[in-house]
Amino acid sequence: MLKYGLQMDLPEGKRAGYYSQIVKALAEAATVFDRDKELIVVDDEQQRDNVAGVLAKYSVDWEPIALWLLPEGTELDARAEDFGFVSKFGNAYLYADRVSRFRFADPQPAGAELAPALLQIEEFVVFAAGGDDAAAKTYFAESHLRETIEGIASRYGASVQFS
Known part of the structure; x- marks a missing residue:
């Protein structure tokens, strides 16, 4: 699920009351989904x-x-940490400008060979979620690799859909 973050650049040297005023005003103006240091995350x-x-x-x-919000309880491995973070509240995110989200199309074209396509595509996957069935999973890969992934899928008669 896509979330919207605001990375703040808080001014230095302000009195404690100044920051308290901001926090109070934020609570009145919006429903904050998550926070992490100077990042505020909201739903829309x-x-x-x-x-x-x-x-x-x-x-x-x-x-x-x-930000792409990942399933609850997700722990990012070393590779995924380059593309996201886990907030202080335990929510895991990937930066939407660094990764693209895709799935294998359903239904697949006749004669599609998902297993060998996935074997090659997995080399580029930063994170995958959604169970054991390759066709039901959601994958995230570096954004600049979109054409590479589409090309691999095409070589095996398979189809992927980016969202």
Whole structure:
């Protein structure tokens, strides 16, 4: 599931009350899904805009960050840590600008050979979720490898769908 992050650049040297005011205003303006240090995560663009309004009011610079929320209880291995993080509340995310999400199309074209296609594609997979069935899983790979993955699938008569 796609989530919307705001990476704040909090000003230095402000009194403690200043930060408390921001936290209170954020609680009134939006439903915050998660936090991690200076990153606020919300469910949708409207909530992101609400948070952005509060940050603008307090002259806090921020950058938008799109995040893929991974299934509950996910632990990122060493490779995936280069593309995401686990928040202080235990939610795992991948940065949407660094990875692309895809699945094998359902149904597959006649004669598709999923097993050998997947064997080669797995080399490029950063994270996979959704059980043991390759066709039912959701995969994440580095964004710049999209054409490579599509090409491998095509060589085996298979089809992948990116979202």
